[in-house]
Amino acid sequence: MEHQISNIDLIVIGVYFIAVMAIGLYVARGTKTGEDLFLGGRSFGWALIGFSLFASNISTSTIIGLSGAAYKSGIVQSVYEWMTGIPLIIAALIFIPLYLKSKITTIPEFLELRFDRRSRMIFSTITIITSILVDTAGGLYAGAIVLQAFFPGLIIWQTCLILAVVAGLYTAFGGLKAVVYTDTIQAIILIMGCSILSYMLFEKLDFSWDNVLASTPEGHLSIVRPLDDPSLPWPGLIMAVPILGFWYWTTNQYIVQRVLGAKNIKNARWGVILASFLKIIPLFIMVIPGTMAISLFPGLEKADQVFPTAVMQVLPVGLVGLVLAGLISAIMSSVDSTLNSASTLVVVDFVKTLKPDITDKETINYGRITTVVLMAVAAIWAPFIVDFGGIWDYLQEMFGIIVPPIAVIFLVGVFYKRGNGDGAFWTLVLGTIGGILFFTLRQFDIWPMHFTIDVGIMTIISALLFIIISNITPAPDPETIKIYTYNKSLLQNEEKIVWYKDYRYHIVLLLICIGILLTKFW
The missing domain is CATH 1.20.1730.10 (Sodium/glucose cotransporter)
Incomplete structure (x- = not known):
């Protein structure tokens, strides 16, 4: 230097x-x-x-x-x-x-x-x-x-x-x-x-x-x-x-x-x-x-x-x-x-x-x-x-294990109002076990896919688990969960504001910027 x-x-x-x-x-x-x-x-x-x-x-x-x-x-x-x-x-x-x-x-x-x-x-x-x-x-x-x-x-x-x-x-x-x-x-x-x-x-x-x-x-x-x-x-x-x-x-x-x-x-x-x-x-x-x-x-x-x-x-x-x-x-x-x-x-x-x-x-x-x-x-x-060497790199892949079921119970759970506590609990448990299984198979070269592909697969599996388990167990009380699930009013501003302060216009500008970058570096 x-x-x-x-x-x-x-x-x-x-x-x-x-x-x-x-x-x-x-x-x-x-x-x-x-x-x-x-x-x-x-x-x-x-x-x-x-x-x-x-x-x-x-x-x-x-x-x-x-x-x-x-x-x-x-x-x-x-x-x-x-x-x-x-x-x-x-x-x-x-x-x-x-x-x-x-x-x-x-x-x-x-x-x-x-x-x-x-x-x-x-x-x-x-x-x-x-x-x-x-x-x-x-x-x-x-x-x-x-x-x-x-x-x-x-x-x-x-x-x-x-x-x-x-x-x-x-x-x-x-x-x-x-x-x-x-x-x-x-x-x-x-x-x-x-x-x-x-x-x-x-x-x-x-x-x-x-x-x-x-x-x-x-x-x-x-x-x-x-x-x-x-x-x-x-x-x-x-x-x-x-x-x-x-x-x-x-x-x-x-x-x-x-x-x-x-x-x-x-x-x-x-x-x-x-x-x-x-x-x-x-x-x-x-x-x-x-x-x-x-x-x-x-x-x-x-x-x-x-x-x-x-x-x-x-x-x-x-x-x-x-x-x-x-x-x-x-x-x-x-x-x-x-x-x-x-x-x-x-x-x-x-x-x-x-x-x-x-x-x-x-x-x-x-x-x-x-x-x-x-x-x-x-x-x-x-x-x-430092003593773990390559194992520490594997820890970064641990997020691939825990993320899919968590993402599903939040993202699907907010839109799918039939989703219940049993569905969320067992999706977390079984989805995490599934992620661990993919991780283990990958370490022994039995499953050759990149961990990011596993994330996509486990997200689909976790979503199916959440929906199926929720449907075969008692439904939640609609009134109790009403304020914790999606409705159109969430998209509105709290108060009337001028257009250039409206977050929705900011989102459009942001999407344009991301679209330009995607086009440039595709």
Whole structure:
């Protein structure tokens, strides 16, 4: 690499750390109730929601992974990013008004209202485990590995611990409001840093798209891949990407929690549409730079070297620190979000159901203690991920196991009013077992299909299970579930507003943008 990290860069990073901690702890002063801790007092406007959704979703593995994948095999992996708008449109149209009118604090809580307590407990348990052992610990480990590329002397377990403590402290004391405010700052820093890097890479190619195309292998800029493609075969693009996206953006507590904290439905809808537009940006500031690097840095052996190499060889002193602050932002925003959501699930779905009469002060104490405990678990587990080698990669496929039945009971359950508690419970149980079976057969090369194709197959099977079991067991009370299922009034605005503020026009513009990208990179 061309130069080492300078003292100026270190100062930039240090100032960032201090600023994030100060903001988080300042916000903590206003945390008085459980609703403040878990939902920010339901006070968030659309801009905070949109930027926080973007920051919480972008991790260091996303930044490094997208640029590395674009360098090595093409842009197909980026489809998960800019196709985010589709599930968020479904959320804006249907699920946001259902959630906010239900006054829920956790997504599993909605399952109890729509179905029964069994589904809530299963879903909550699955979410807590995956949030801490996969999302939080994985984010810490990936972040530590990335930082080690810039600071070779770093020790993984110490880095994981420091990151966990910093994110854990302001999350424990400031709750979701601290998470959302710091996420917004982190999102802006991340976009700024990566945009500057992209601009300077493009400058080296004389701002010529033709120069980019000239060095890009055939098929690299296409999202439609053959059936045997190891990254994302075309059936997976059709069958899995929408389902995985729906689960992640509409039913995942650590993402949806800031939407639940919106001041009203209007701001929640504007926020998710803003996030959808922001999610298009990584294609241009994280993915396309990976293709630019093919001619600028030929012969890199490992895909994860692309982003660090570009940063160190292209950016001047000071801007390196800004981009590294952006990387650290990505780590922190993912970690703080998963910690806050997991502690919310533990306290609301388990502690408060066992002790319904606890005071606000006790609720806050439980929430803070839970956050610290989960922070410690994630920090302890994270360094051991290296010992699992390829098994850790398989854990990413675990989402292919849990997602189909969850997506079905939400998506089908909202429209299919005959769906009942037995249908939801057994779909979760049998659908998850089916996913485990596919996963196991794939490890022994008995079932050769890509895991994204399995997601599509298990979604169809789970939908059939849900409908059949619901039909052979007692129907739910229509009046009880009426406010938790689809009706046309959900699509309307809460109040009469001018056309350019109508979220439905925003959706049309978003669909046009996604359609243009699909046409361009088909």
